[in-house]
Amino acid sequence: MSILKKLLDATTEDLAGIYKELAETVGIDNAHEIYLHFKGMQMMFPRRFYSHKYIAQQIVKEREEGVSVRCLVQKYGLCESRVRQILREDNQ
Structure with a gap:
């Protein structure tokens, strides 16, 4: 259990913006780890x-x-x- 959850007994409802969505997807502990690693950065996930x-x-x-x-x-x-191009390039 993360220090954040231990100290504050936080739920996903207690988190700010995107962290709430993130915690609902991966859990509070994992969301906190992501926060610690990437806080302050803007991230864009490729499609x-x-x-x-x-x-x-x-x-x-x-x-x-x-x-x-x-x-x-x-x-x-x-x-x-594109699939055929990939296959052609592999044959060369």
Whole structure:
């Protein structure tokens, strides 16, 4: 249990703005750790969680396993031409 929760017996309702939302998602202790590490900073989270390199590797791997391009397009949210480009670049 974090020092914050021990001392103040805080609930998510007691937290300011974004920290309330964060605590509701990951818990007060984890939200407090994030606060300690990043306080005062502005953060923007990219729409994609995984790197382009990782996604390309997964697409190549799954295509080699027989997954159709159409399924890869739907799974990774890319257009068909981009999936085919990734596959072509891997063959070079």
